[in-house]
Amino acid sequence: MHKKVEDIxxxxxxxxxxxxxxxxxxxxxxxxxxxxxxIAEGRSEDVNKAVKASKEAFxxxxxxxxxxxxxxxxxxxxxxxxxxxxxxxxxxxxxTGLPISQTRKMxxxxxxxxxxxxxxxxxxxxxxxxxxxxxxxxxxxxxxMGVVGLITxxxxxxxxxxxxxxxxxxxxxxxxxxxxELSPLTANxxxxxxxxxxxxxxxxxxxxxxxxxxxGSLVSxxxxxxxxxxxxxxxxxxxxxxxxxxxxxxxxELGGKSPLIVxxxxxxxxxxxxxxxxxxxxxxxRCTANSRVFLHKTIKDQFVEVLKERVTNIKIGDxxxxxxxxxxxxxxxxxxxxxxxxEIAKQExxxxxxxxxxxxxxxxxxxxxxxxxxxxxxxxxxxxxxFGPVMAVIEFETEExxxxxxxxxxxxxxxxxxxxxxxxxxxxxxxxxxGMLWVNAQNVRDLRIPFGxxxxxxxxxxxxxxxxxxxxxxxxxxxVAISDHHIPQFGx
Ligand code: NAD
Numbered sequence: 001m002h003k004k005v006e007d008i009x010x011x012x013x014x015x016x017x018x019x020x021x022x023x024x025x026x027x028x029x030x031x032x033x034x035x036x037x038x039i040a041e042g043r044s045e046d047v048n049k050a051v052k053a054s055k056e057a058f059x060x061x062x063x064x065x066x067x068x069x070x071x072x073x074x075x076x077x078x079x080x081x082x083x084x085x086x087x088x089x090x091x092x093x094x095x096t097g098l099p100i101s102q103t104r105k106m107x108x109x110x111x112x113x114x115x116x117x118x119x120x121x122x123x124x125x126x127x128x129x130x131x132x133x134x135x136x137x138x139x140x141x142x143x144x145m146g147v148v149g150l151i152t153x154x155x156x157x158x159x160x161x162x163x164x165x166x167x168x169x170x171x172x173x174x175x176x177x178x179x180x181e182l183s184p185l186t187a188n189x190x191x192x193x194x195x196x197x198x199x200x201x202x203x204x205x206x207x208x209x210x211x212x213x214x215x216g217s218l219v220s221x222x223x224x225x226x227x228x229x230x231x232x233x234x235x236x237x238x239x240x241x242x243x244x245x246x247x248x249x250x251x252x253e254l255g256g257k258s259p260l261i262v263x264x265x266x267x268x269x270x271x272x273x274x275x276x277x278x279x280x281x282x283x284x285x286r287c288t289a290n291s292r293v294f295l296h297k298t299i300k301d302q303f304v305e306v307l308k309e310r311v312t313n314i315k316i317g318d319x320x321x322x323x324x325x326x327x328x329x330x331x332x333x334x335x336x337x338x339x340x341x342x343e344i345a346k347q348e349x350x351x352x353x354x355x356x357x358x359x360x361x362x363x364x365x366x367x368x369x370x371x372x373x374x375x376x377x378x379x380x381x382x383x384x385x386x387f388g389p390v391m392a393v394i395e396f397e398t399e400e401x402x403x404x405x406x407x408x409x410x411x412x413x414x415x416x417x418x419x420x421x422x423x424x425x426x427x428x429x430x431x432x433x434x435g436m437l438w439v440n441a442q443n444v445r446d447l448r449i450p451f452g453x454x455x456x457x458x459x460x461x462x463x464x465x466x467x468x469x470x471x472x473x474x475x476x477x478x479x480v481a482i483s484d485h486h487i488p489q490f491g492x
Contacts, residue, residue: 003094007038008184010046010208011191013053014201019209020045027184030097030328031319031364039184042207047176047217050205054147054174055223057202063144063172071118074170076197078114081107081162084193091185092158093319097328097364098282100320103158110162116447117170117468124465125171127475135485142473144172145225145249149218151211151239152187153231154180154330155285155387161187164228167467169204176205176224178215180231182330184208211235222246228471229253230287233385233411233456240459251460251471253287253452255385256413259406260290261396261428264298266418267440272303274416274442275391276310280369283327284338284389287457288414288436288443291390292375292382294405297397304373304393311355311369318361326355328364329388335365338388345372345381350392377405385411399424403431412455414443435461 007024009016023041028034042050062070081088085107092103127140150164157179168175179187191206207214219227219242226249229239233254243250260278262271278290295303319327329335346352355368367388375382375392382392396402406415415432417439419425429437435453436445445451450461460471469475 003090005037005091005094005185007040008188008208009040010042010050011188011195011204011206012046012050013205014195016191019043020049025181025210027095028331029094030330031361033332033363033365036094036185039181039208042178042209042214044213044217046207046209047214047221050176050207051147051218051221051223053202054176054205057200058144058146058174061200062174062203063146065172067122070172071122071170073197073199074114074118074166077194078111078118080193080196081111081114084189085111088158088186088189090320091189092183093327095183095185096154096157096330097319098156099324099327101322101324102281106156106159110158112447113159113162113166114170117166120167120465120468121170125468125473135483136479136481138477138479140475140477142171142469143476144472145474146173147224148173148175148472149221149224149227150175150177151215151218151227151229151231152177152179154183155287156282157183158186158190160230161190163462164230165190165204167462167472168228169199171468171472173472174203176207176218178207178209178218181208181210215239216242219243219248220246224248226250226471228462236458249471251462252458253462254413254456254458255387255411256287256289256453256457257292257383257385257409257411258288258290258414258416258434259292259294259432260416261294261402261406261418262296262299262303263417263419263421263424264296265420266299267420268299268303270440271418272306272310274418276307276314277442278416279391280311280314280326280389283329284367284369285330285387289387290414290416291386292377292392292394292406292409294394294396294402297395300393300395304371307371307391307393308353311353311371314355314369316355316357316361316366316368326366326369326389328361328366330365332365334387335367338367338386338390341381341384341386341388342367342370342372342390345375345379345390345392348379348381350375350379350381377408383409399428403428407431407433410456411453413453413457414438416442
């Protein structure tokens, strides 16, 4: 039995309200393909209303509030998320098809995002001073920007939303969030939590709706100072174009096609666990997924044998079942896209090995864990982001060859190197063109590190002080004379 969920409204100026046009859209459960509930569909009028409220809240209260007071609100949000972790995880799994064992961890981490930024802002958000002889002191202060627009994807909604909302609010900005239309439930929950935390009206707003309309209106709004976006590379490029007119600051976290390289001296068991987890967790809908696995010639056959066993053993099923390891893809359209890539792989000459979707869950958008064996890096399936549980396996012989292959792709988000040769580990990690590299590790990270990609995977970094200093605040310089320096006397 799946949970019954109420219809969802917009959250603007501290109120849950219908869309101006009273429009709604249906939210579909990826496990059953039945309608979960109806969502208010915000358009430009609603975005205008949210931005107006957000701007007023910034100027009247939030932007100038004492830091300690603001952080009390931020920590209260974290505490309330903790109280609701189970409910948030259930809603997230219902909405996205992500296994509940994984959404529970994501929800718990979301609370930590708020605490982390409360600590960061209190201890680290300070400027520098530059004394110039006995003539001047120049100093910097980091100021919030005002209204920021946050546009998020469906693959890890709550986690990614809080990853943006927490630094935006903690640094003193006000927010209009446009969540992905395919996964609106937990954004609404975040609005409920923030409402309960008692933040001043208008500080945080949620406008549900479609990309081109609700998202587009936010991007082109003259009173929105910055857009932080996570999603597809092509959408990112459209947003940059559309934000040019109003000269917005933008942050782009985009797609990936990340390599995982296993040398012949690696710890095979650990490399295997990491490779399997890295592509089949989050249903393969993970930006940092190791979708291209490069195996050294001498260990390839042995590695592939175990991979084949693993894909047939991965537990496919109801996302609400705690033992499920792989759930359904977000919607039918995405299912068709991923399935089509598997057909392309066959045409391109790959041997396809797959797990089996149990008969009783066939109503869901399930693609079984899939291996594309004998893949070559120049194949379409190795160059384009599939964003599903599909691992391409590519053989290599030399270090130079594998670095060239890893880099011969338009993306540059993440990369993983497995070797017990310490020099080679560092060398290869430094040579792979990506924003984030892991050596002998799966995708574990500390919140203080910069998160983001190079090439077509993004512009700018989130996380740690990068989000705080480089995106959500602007440095302001104040020059103060402390003696009577020379001033030219024109026209005297
Ligand atoms: P998407 O680009 O289709 O949509 C993301 C968001 O953008 C949605 O809210 C959507 O409504 C909105 N949008 C769409 N068109 C818009 C427009 N013209 N103007 C303004 N907003 C618009 O992405 P998706 O399919 O939801 O997410 C999957 C993608 O996200 C994958 O490519 C994945 O790699 C990427 N991703 C990247 C990271 C990262 O940190 N680099 C993290 C997670 C996901």
